Amino acid sequence: MGKTLFDKIWDSHVVVSKPGFPDAVYINTHFIHEVTSPQAFDGLRKRGIPVFRTAKTRATADHNVPTIDQHLPIKEALSRKQVEMLTANTAEFGVELYGLGHPYQGIVHVIGPELGITLPGMTIVCGDSHTSTHGAFGAIAFGIGTSEVEQVLATQCILQYRPKRMKIEVNGQLKKGVVSKDIILYIISKISASGATGYFVEYAGEAIRSLSMEARMTICNMSIEMGARGGLIAPDETTFEYIKGREFAPKGADWDKALAYWQTLYTDADAEFDVVLTFDAADIEPMITYGTNPGMGMGVTQHIPSLGEVDDKEKPSFKKSLDYMGLEPGSELLGKKVDYVFIGSCTNSRIEDLRMVADFVKGKKKADDVVVWIVPGSKQVEAQAKKEGIDKIFEAAGFHLREPGCSACLGMNEDKVPAGMYCISTSNRNFEGRQGPNARTFLASPLSAAAAAITGKVTDVRELV
Amino acid sequence: MSKNFQHLVSTAVPIAIENIDTDQIIPARFLKATTRDGFGENLFRDWRFDSNNEPKQDFILNNPIYKGQILVAGKNFGCGSSREHAAWAIGDYGFKVVISSFFADIFKNNALNNFILPITVTDEFLDKIFRAIEADPATQLEIDIEQQTLKIVATGDETKFDINPYKKACLINGYDDIDYLLSLRKEIESYEASREFNF
Numbered sequence: 001m002g003k004t005l006f007d008k009i010w011d012s013h014v015v016v017s018k019p020g021f022p023d024a025v026y027i028n029t030h031f032i033h034e035v036t037s038p039q040a041f042d043g044l045r046k047r048g049i050p051v052f053r054t055a056k057t058r059a060t061a062d063h064n065v066p067t068i069d070q071h072l073p074i075k076e077a078l079s080r081k082q083v084e085m086l087t088a089n090t091a092e093f094g095v096e097l098y099g100l101g102h103p104y105q106g107i108v109h110v111i112g113p114e115l116g117i118t119l120p121g122m123t124i125v126c127g128d129s130h131t132s133t134h135g136a137f138g139a140i141a142f143g144i145g146t147s148e149v150e151q152v153l154a155t156q157c158i159l160q161y162r163p164k165r166m167k168i169e170v171n172g173q174l175k176k177g178v179v180s181k182d183i184i185l186y187i188i189s190k191i192s193a194s195g196a197t198g199y200f201v202e203y204a205g206e207a208i209r210s211l212s213m214e215a216r217m218t219i220c221n222m223s224i225e226m227g228a229r230g231g232l233i234a235p236d237e238t239t240f241e242y243i244k245g246r247e248f249a250p251k252g253a254d255w256d257k258a259l260a261y262w263q264t265l266y267t268d269a270d271a272e273f274d275v276v277l278t279f280d281a282a283d284i285e286p287m288i289t290y291g292t293n294p295g296m297g298m299g300v301t302q303h304i305p306s307l308g309e310v311d312d313k314e315k316p317s318f319k320k321s322l323d324y325m326g327l328e329p330g331s332e333l334l335g336k337k338v339d340y341v342f343i344g345s346c347t348n349s350r351i352e353d354l355r356m357v358a359d360f361v362k363g364k365k366k367a368d369d370v371v372v373w374i375v376p377g378s379k380q381v382e383a384q385a386k387k388e389g390i391d392k393i394f395e396a397a398g399f400h401l402r403e404p405g406c407s408a409c410l411g412m413n414e415d416k417v418p419a420g421m422y423c424i425s426t427s428n429r430n431f432e433g434r435q436g437p438n439a440r441t442f443l444a445s446p447l448s449a450a451a452a453a454i455t456g457k458v459t460d461v462r463e464l465v
Numbered sequence: 466m467s468k469n470f471q472h473l474v475s476t477a478v479p480i481a482i483e484n485i486d487t488d489q490i491i492p493a494r495f496l497k498a499t500t501r502d503g504f505g506e507n508l509f510r511d512w513r514f515d516s517n518n519e520p521k522q523d524f525i526l527n528n529p530i531y532k533g534q535i536l537v538a539g540k541n542f543g544c545g546s547s548r549e550h551a552a553w554a555i556g557d558y559g560f561k562v563v564i565s566s567f568f569a570d571i572f573k574n575n576a577l578n579n580f581i582l583p584i585t586v587t588d589e590f591l592d593k594i595f596r597a598i599e600a601d602p603a604t605q606l607e608i609d610i611e612q613q614t615l616k617i618v619a620t621g622d623e624t625k626f627d628i629n630p631y632k633k634a635c636l637i638n639g640y641d642d643i644d645y646l647l648s649l650r651k652e653i654e655s656y657e658a659s660r661e662f663n664f
Contacts, residue, residue, distance in 0.1 A: 015656040016649055020630045024649055026656055036548065038499035047643070052653075064497070078497035085499050121662065129547040129571060145549035145575035147642065155646040157653055161629070163570075193484055194541040197570060227544060229570055261662055293484045293544070313588075317483040317539065410546075412493035419516065431488040431545060433511045 002268020004165050005234050006200050009140045009265070013123045015157055022159040028122040030057040030152045031108045032095070034064055034086040035412070036127030040150035041089040053156045054094040058117060061086055061099050062107045066414050067375050067402040070100055079413060093153075104247075106378020106404040109133040109346040113217065114380055116246025120235040120262040125152060130346045130428065132223040135232035136216035137239055138265045140200070142230040163229045164198055164274040167267075169205035172281040177462035179356070180215035181348060181426065181445035183207065184222040185287035185297045187279065193295035197227030199275065202267060207281035208233060213242040214352040221347045222428050225294040234266040286461050288333055289430045289443040291321040296430070298333075300448065300460050306330035324432050325440050326420070333442070333458045340423035341453040342435070344375030344402075345409035348426035348446045351384050354401075357450045358390040360465070366398030367456030373415060374399050375407040399453070411436040424452040470580070471637055473561060473608045474618065476533035479598045480525060485538050486545035487572065491554040493546075504550055505557030530602045535562045537594050542583075543572025552579045562608055564615070566591045577632050578642065584608070584615055584626045593622055610636060 003011070016024040032040075037059070044051065051057060064079035074080035083100065090097040098104040104111055109130050112118040120138040125131060129143035144158065151158050170183055188195070201223055208219065216233050223231030240259060243249045250258040285299035298304070307329045310318045322329060343349070343357055354376065366372055374394060376382040382404055385391055391401040408415040409427035416436030417423040423441050426449050427434075430441035442458065451461040495507040512524050520527040536555065542565040543551060552575040555563065563576065564584045576583045586594070597604045597617050605618040610633060616623040628636075635641065 012660075016652050021645075022629070022631060024646060024652070026653070026660075035496050039501050039549075042500070043643070049647075063493075082497050082499060127547060127549075129545065131547075143547035143571055145547055145552070145571060145578060147549060147575065147578035151643050151646055154643055155649070155653060156657075157646055157649070159642045159646065193544055194567060194569070197541070197544075197567065224545075224571075227541070227569055258662065293486065295484075314483065316481065320482065410488075410493040412496060429486075429488070429545060431486045433492050434488050437492070437511055437516065 002271040004271045004273065005138060005202055005232060005265055005267045006140065006165055007271070009121055009123065010162060013140070022161045024157045025123060025160050026157055027125050027152050028056065029112070029117060029124045031112055031124070031126035031131070032057060032059045032149060033108050033126070033128065034061050034082045036146050037089065037149055038082065038085050039146045040153055041093060043150040044093070044153055047154070049154055051093045051095060051153045056156060057095045057153065059086060059090045059095055059097040060105055060108050060111055062404070063406045063410065063412050065100055065405040067373075067405045067407045070403045076414065103379050106380065107346045107349060107406055109221065110350060110377030110381065113137065113213070114246065114378060116243055116249030119243065119249070119258070120239060120265050125158060129224045130221050132228070132230040133217050133221040133346055135220040135223065135230050136213060137243070138232055138235035138262070140230060140232065143224060163200045166196055166199040166201045166228070166275040166277065167273040168201055168203050169276065169278045170203070170207040170281050171205045171278065172207055173210070174207055174281045174284065177286055177447060177465045178284050179445045179447055180211050180218045182284050182287045183281070184219045185289065185294070185443060186284045188222065188226045188294050189287065189297035190279070191226055191277065193225060193293040194227040195295070196223070199228050201228045201231035202273070203231055203233050209236070212352060213238060214350040217350070218347055222294065225428055235262050286445060286448050288448065288458060289441070290325065290327060290333055291318070292324055292430055292432050294428065294430060294443060296321065297443065300458065301334060303330055303332050304328070334460060336458045337422070338370060338424045338442070338452050338457060339421040340417050341370055341372045341449050342375070342408040342417070342423055342425040342427060343446055343449050344373065344377070344407050345427035346377065346406070347428045349375060349377030349381065351381050353426070353446045354381065354385050354390050355388070357446050358393045360447060360450045361397040361399070361454060362393050364397055364454045366453055370453055370456050372399045372453045373402060373408055375402045376404050378404050408435050410434060411439070424449050424458065470561060471610050473534060474605055475535050476603060477535035477537050477564070477594070477598060477606050478525060478531045478533055479537045479595050481539055481595050483539035484541045484544055487543055487548050487551040488545055490543070490551040491548065496548060496550050501553050503557065504554035505559070508554040508558045534560055535564060535606055536560045537564045537591070537598070540565060540567040540588070542568050543576070544569040547571045547575070549575040549579070552576045552581055556581050564591070564594065577636070580636060580639070582608070582610065582628070582636060586615065586624055586626065590622070590624045593617065
């Protein structure tokens with residue numbers, strides 16, 4: 001019987017497999033950032049051991065960094081200390097750092113792909129659950145905890161049990177105004193925030209295949225939001241075209257050799273998955289979430305479920321969630337006033353996202369009473385946006401392009417949404433307090449967020465494109 | 466955080482909410498420490514304290530009737546971020562066991578790596594525990610790791626739970642994964658030498 005793509009990559013990375021033990025899996029690339037690495041370096045110090053393969057770990061500062069005036073010292077003392085500690089730790093242990101001020105700095109899941117570090121067939125880990133993003137290249141990529149960061153620093157390996165495999169097929173073609181973010185929000189709304197827990201997902205089907213690399217990254221990025229260990233997409237010409245010529249991508253004869261290998265990375269026709277789910281792209285409309293986990297999403301023209309439509313056992317959690325959001329069961333969101341618009345995060349901060357927003361807002365004006373934050377994913381994205389004049393389009397519309405970082409995705413840095421305010425956000429989580437204490441989040445696509453920035457309310461973007 | 470344990474009898478704190486994510490367990494703004502200590506005081510921070518840092522009386526951790534080394538929570542506990550700080554906060558607060566009918570993968574690994582035992586029970590058994598504690602907050606639960614059993618002491622209701630043999634041995638003996646991985650040095654080096662595409 002044939003193998004799934006996941007199994008092909010996993011099998012070729014197993015160093016030791018013993019009955020009763022988890023597999024020791026070799027890691028090709030390890031990304032670290034300032035929040036989940038200090039205690040891991042501390043662990044190495046306590047054990048008196050070095051980083052085993054320094055060239056296979058790369059660091060950047062993203063979670064804590066401000067997104068304006070990055071040339072000035074970080075104001076918040078604890079954030080500054082964490083970023084400084086990353087600088088000290090990477091210097092002491094000999095790890096490459098793309099810190100603040102470096103032309104490669106940015107959100108860890110944006111810079112890996114754009115620098116050509118992320119490649120098909122790799123195993124990639126990072127102390128961040130959105131590491132699943134890199135699966136878009138046909139890599140096994142997943143988030144880990146700090147103890148596991150320490151394992152990888154110490155041994156370039158990690159102990160893992162092989163997850164089950166799920167295939168999610170999205171067939172057909174997307175309708176106008178519907179983009180990759182809507183696909184993944186739709187899938188999660190159908191299978192719930194825990195629907196893929198224990199599985200590694202392979203996305204397939206015509207609608208996935210037709211997406212650009214950056215759009216594929218948005219899909220894989222949110223695999224974790226349905227509980228999946230990770231999600232991947234078999235590499236194809238779109239993938240190879242994207243990688244070719246990037247800073248750290250293989251060149252010359254190495255490229256030819258790598259390409260020949262990458263072309264073997266697909267799921268065999270007779271391979272079996274534990275679960276196969278099939279969706280039709282034509283059923284998907286622009287999506288928005290109404291609750292406090294990413295599974296609580298709906299088409300923008302739909303109604304929030306009424307209490308009668310919710311399972312008895314789920315009612316307490318459902319009510320708690322809507323209370324937090326200040327929303328009524330059975331109501332609709334269309335036309336609901338928003339206070340903030342956040343376009344950014346490792347889900348939607350790449351150049352194509354910014355282009356999509358710029359194309360839409362060109363010649364339009366921001367609604368007066370909405371605060372709009374547009375945060376590029378990296379210094380390179382920022383530079384490219386400026387080169388294309390996207391920053392000027394934003395300014396004409398009343399927006400401002402900020403500097404790269406995780407920003408308002410997680411309420412850790414200075415960019416927080418105030419209590420009680422509604423933010424339509426291109427990020428990945430609508431948890432209570434995620435964007436700041438008592439902030440209320442509507443997750444949506446960059447296009448839907450841009451529409452809300454112009455109208456000041458939740459809008460069906462299809463009426464404007 | 467104390468390491469190995471084999472047997473525990475304790476009262477439990479019930480939080481009958483589903484999908485408790487790691488942003489609730491420890492909000493991101495408290496992730497700025499550079500050590501593993503002290504996260505317990507911010508466990509469930511925004512559920513425990515209001516914006517003036519006053520304890521919210523309606524949250525169960527602020528109710529002295531409910532205490533113990535066991536946390537019982539609704540399904541899909543620990544979803545969201547990979548932050549191990551969530552496990553550190555739970556351990557630092559004094560919990561050694563978390564019981565739910567479903568755990569998110571990364572949280573489960575993080576908990577075990579910190580010698581906190583996540584026990585998965587059926588929805589029905591979880592309901593039994595919630596009901597028993599509701600009827601009597603002094604309800605004791607008994608956990609035996611060797612036998613892989615969880616018992617509601619007063620009613621005698623008992624269930625077996627799964628834990629993989631490797632993690633069970635780690636928990637009982639206080640070993641961690643790095644000790645094991647470091648012992649594989651030779652195998653790792655020969656794997657590296659054998660790889661045609663080691664990027």
